[in-house]
Amino acid sequence: MSAYINYISYYLPEKILSNEDLAKEFPEWSIEKIAKKIGIHNRHIASDNETSLDMGVKAVQILFEQCNIKPESIDYLLFCTQSPDYFLPTSACIMQEKLGLPKTVGALDFNLGCSGFIYGLSLAKGLIAGGIANNILLVCSETYSKFLNKADKGNRTIFGDAASAILINNEPKGLSAKIGEFTLGTDGTGADNLIVKAGAMRQPFIKSIEFQDDFGNTTSDRNLYMNGPEIFNFTSLNIPKLVQNNVEKNKMVMRDINHFVFHQANAYMLNHLRKKLDIKKEKFQIRMNFCGNTVSSTIPIALKELEVENTIKKGEKILLAGFGVGYSWGAVVIELT
Template sequence: MVVIKGIEYYLPKQIELNDREDKLTAKIGIRQRHIANKDEYASDMGVAAANMLFEKNDINRTDVDYLIYCTQSLEYYLPTTACILQDKLGLSTSIGALDINLGCSGYVYGLSLAKALIETGQAQNVLFITADTYSKFINNQDRSVKLLFGDGATATLLSADSNKYGLQSFVFGTDGSGMNNLIVPAGGLRNPISESNKREETDSFGNVRSNTNLYMNGPEIFNFSLKEVPKSINNLMEKEGTTIEEYDYFIFHQANQFMLEHLRKKLRIEREKFSIQVDDCGNTVSSSIPIALKRELINGKIRKGDRIMMVGFGVGYSWAASSIVWHE
């Protein structure tokens, strides 16, 4: 089996508060978000998280033989940021290193890649880093996304272990027809940044943005999540031959409290078995599941032998579900 040997996370020091008197703040359950400094980028946060992982868990960086980096906040078209991270972290030049461009489902996808690499003998110890700075895409006058997203990074080490514990089954889903419902329309080669793309417009709700900013169609994302997440969970349980009652804890992508509570109630999951960790950091995209997992471990909500379900869903559309039997 493949187990998680350690998780650490990094949140930028700069904090933005949501207005407590705002009805939307109460609805989404996000009191504050951590925002990267102007000269602080996703890979910088990834380095900080990885160094914390090595230092706090007595992990030797020379043991790492593969690096996976998940981000949608690329600093360069090329080179691959994972190559830059290899150098900044002082890792061996004999390791494999690659980027995956995924958002809310990225952590589960990355775990599946790490599991495959280790179980096929291609690697022994995989360092998996997630990091995003969505704040750099967001127009400050666009409340539809500004109040939701925070910046952050995580580092996870995965290794082989000769027992029954560890990562279990995975199921995946993709529907690119929903691409325009969560997107930064301009900035790539197909639609480069231009004066016309930088022109700001105001929508019917008073939100201001340009094509170089993040756009989210909230109602469509909500409907997609309520439709596909339960299906994905049912597919996972069918694959594992389990029922919802056999899982000890649930960690979903931390989109916002409103969406999480709707999913929890729809799936009839007990509140005490369900993680909600958005109050002080918001939606940290691919880092949201590992941040919640680390916090619930610290809180004592997860113990050795517990079967945990993890579900990521969002931008793409992309979604994935998996389970892990905790080993520590």
């Protein structure tokens, strides 16, 4: 049985952190340098009392209103987040009540970052193929800003907060993007290169001492740590192979793909991948200037922007690729039927 991405919406918090704001905090950084290298001008930041669950609920409410979707039509809820409200209960269970979804719905959280949307699609397709569900709500939401040290200029330049809501059905409607074959991968040897060490069972919250990392950023074990060069090396080594393998798995060649939408990590990394894969600029879509790297929501936000712009059209094939924390990575081709 086929599965289709039919509707996408997203929510961005009201507060905006611009390059001008960052330049005031860190005078040694120029606005032009940030914009040119990272490809981001604004990031939306969750308020102190706004959580990933709150943002996810708002994204779904936008989806329901814009696309005339009834809550009672949903029979499974998948919630992707690495910044949940609680260790337990599962945020998806609370979301079920807040959205008025039927009590017969299946609901679960899964903890993945920049590859989370791709993995969520794979779970949704499997649920449909197994006859378990027909109308699946996939929600991706992160508040990485709450992990960042205020003096960590590197990561504060990159990450923004956002939530996205995607409806996946067993029949085409709306966008009608048929989900193809997946290629997935995992390498836990890179776990320490993108991590929040303190807070869970391995290292419970303690009074953390701030220190300067190897890249001049102030951080602590309670904050997000990212080894940028190692993340870049991992991406450069694995993602070109991922893309080529997924194209072959879908019985295509590179020229068959009309658009490439990768996880919107930063412009420097994306342009490096584009050149390494010899992808034409007009086929390689970047939509992150207005919101930053929103982790698991970057790909659905970019897809929604492309849909609104009428950049993607019926009959076209789009390769989606997510990669990052874990390490984890995944790709899939969708076709607008």
